Amino acid sequence: MPHEVTMPQLGMTQDTGRLVQWLKQAGEKITRGDLLFEVETDKATMEIEAQADGFLTHVTAGEGDEVPVGKVIARISETADAPDDDTPRSHEPARAVPEPAIPPASPPATETTSKASIEPPSAPGRILASPKLRRIAREEGLDLARLARAGHPQPYHMRDLETLRSLLPEAASPAPSASMRLRAACPQDGFAEFARWAADAQGLADADALLAGLAGASLGHGETVVAVERFGAMRAYRVPRARRLSAVTASDDAPVLRVRDLRGTAIETVAIGAEALPVLTITQRGSALEIILECSAGQMDGPAAIALLDAFASRMREPLRHLF
Amino acid sequence: MADAEPKTNAEDYLRMYRQMVRIRTFEDNANQLYLSAKMPGLTHMYSGEEAIAVGICEALTDEDRITSTHRGHGHCVAKGAEFKEMFCELLGKEEGYCRGKGGSMHIADQSHGNLGANAIVGGSMGIATGSALRAKLQGSDDVTVCFFGDGATAQGLMYEVMNMAALWKLPVIYACENNGYSEYTRTEEIAAGSITARAEAFGIEAHQVDGQDVLAVNALTRRLVERARRGEGPFFMELMTYRYHGHHVGDINREYYRSKDEEKDWKENRDPIIRFRAWLVTEGIASEDEIEAMNAEIVKDAAEAVSYAEAAPYPDASEVDMHVYAD
Structure with a gap:
C-alpha cells in the first residue's frame, strides 16, 4: 500500500x-x-x-x-510508475489556499521617507513580532511600526505580512512633499523649573506663552506667531522680535510653527509625518525630554530644520540660553 | 542490566517489556496523527524514556497515585490506561478518559490513580504533594509519585513542596526525568550544581539511577515505595534518560541545539527496549519469535484503537460546561 x-x-x-x-x-x-x-x-x-x-x-x-x-x-x-488507484484522493491541485496577490518587489521603506530624513519614523517602544516576520520585513525594507500605527494588534506573525505590504502604498504617498523628522534628546528638562521660577518671581503665569516664546525665538526670523497644542486644544501667541518673554501675547493670527506638548502623557515619541505647518513635539521620559521636529521639505529645508530644533532643544534644556 | 530481585517472575518481566513497547507504539501513532493534522493542540513524545514510566509504575498499585507532565502519554500507559480511551482523548472524542476535554496534555485516568498530565512545567508538584498529605491525614498507605522533567527543577514550587514534604514526612516520591534538555537548551546550561543535591538540602534521601534500565528503575522504586508506605518518605529520584523526538512534535530540525550523532548513539546503544529485549532473550525468559509476536500484537492493537478513535463521535455540544468548575 x-x-x-x-x-x-x-x-x-x-x-x-x-x-x-x-x-x-x-x-x-x-x-x-x-x-x-x-x-x-x-x-x-x-x-x-x-x-x-x-x-x-x-x-x-x-x-x-x-x-x-x-x-x-x-x-x-513501491514502483516509480505506480498507477493511480480508484480511491479519489486529492488529485486536484493542492493549492487550496489562494496565493495572495503580492505586489512585485515592494519598494524598500527607506524610499518612502525623504532623502532629507534624518531618522526613519518608528512607533514607540519595541514591536512584538515573530523572528521570521522580522527577518522578511527587514529583507523587504518594510517597517513593522506601520502595523502598530495602523492600529493592528501585536504581536505580528507571518499572516500579517500581506497587511504590512498592503499598508505600503498608503504610507508611501505622503501629501505634497516628503516629510522630515528630526529628533533631539534633552537629558535634563530645564523648562519646568524655569516656568515655576518665571511664575513665582516674574509673574509670568502662562507657561504656554513661555514655551511659544522659546520656540518662536528659535526660528530666528523676527516677529512670529507660534501655536501651542496640548490635549488637542490650541492657543496661538505672538512672539515679538525682541524675544522678551514678558512681551509674548495671545494672538488670533495664523501660526507658522506649532509646539505640541505631550509631556505628562504616556506617549514616548511620535512619527506623524508632515502636517500643514512644522510641528515641534515634546515628550517626556523621566526627567529627560525628547523633541521631534516634523515638517515637509517645502516648509523648511534641512539646515533650517536642524537650526530650529537645535536652538529649541538647547533652550528647553537650559532656558537661560534664551538670553544670549 | 541491574540484578533482578528474586521475587519478580517471568510474567512481571514480560509485562514490563510489553508496557514499554506499548508506550513506544502509542507515541509512533500519536506522532503520525499529529503530523497529519488529525489531532488538535500540541503534543510531546515520550519515546526513549519508557523504562522510567514502566519501571516506576510497575512498582505501584492502582491505589498509588501519580502526577504526570506535558510529556505524559508514557506515564498514562504505564499506570494502566487503555489505548482506545487514550486515543479518543487525544482526538477530543466522547469516549476519551476526560470525555475529550483534556487532550494530550491534560489526560487523567483516576481509575488507575493517574491524577493527570499537566501542561504547566512543574505544575503538578503541588498536586502530588497534596495527594501525599491526603494519604497521611487519612491514614492510608498509598504513595504518590510526582513525575517532572529536569527543566522543572527551575520552578520555585518544587522547593516549597519538598520543604513541606520533608517536614511532614509525606509518602511522596519526586521522580525527575532528566533527559538532558530543557526544551531547546542543554540542561547543564540552565541548572547549576547537582539536581539530587537540591533534594538533599531538605534532608530528602535522593538517588540517581540509569533511566534506560527498567530493572534498575523498578528495583529502586520498589524499595522506596515500601519505605514510603512505612512513613520514611519523602524520596527523590533523578532518572538519567533521553528523549528521541524534539521538545514537541514540530521540533524536527534540531541540529542547532543537538547533534544527530548524539541522538543516534542513544537510540542504538542505550535504548531501553532493545536492552531489555536482549536481556529477556539471554535469560531465556522469551524467544525472539515470542517477542516479535508480542510487538506485532501491540502494533495491531494500536492501529485498531486509532481507527476506532478516528471514527468515534465527538461529545455533544451540550457537554461543553460539563465537569467545568468555576468557584
Missing part, C-alpha cells in the same frame, strides 16, 4: 504550510529518513524526512504552494 505524504502540522496555530521545494524528484527512489521536502510555516523553514521506503510518485503540490496541513501532497509507492 503506498504511503501518503502529507503537509505536516508542526505547531499549535498552524493551518497551512508553504512547500518551499522538493528535495527529491518524482520517480526518485526514497529511503525512509531521506530529506523529502522543505516547508515554511509561520515560524520557521523546516526539512521534512520521508517516513517510508519506495519511490516518490503522485506529486500534487508544487513549489511555492500554500497547502493546508494534513493534505496529501505525494505518495511513496
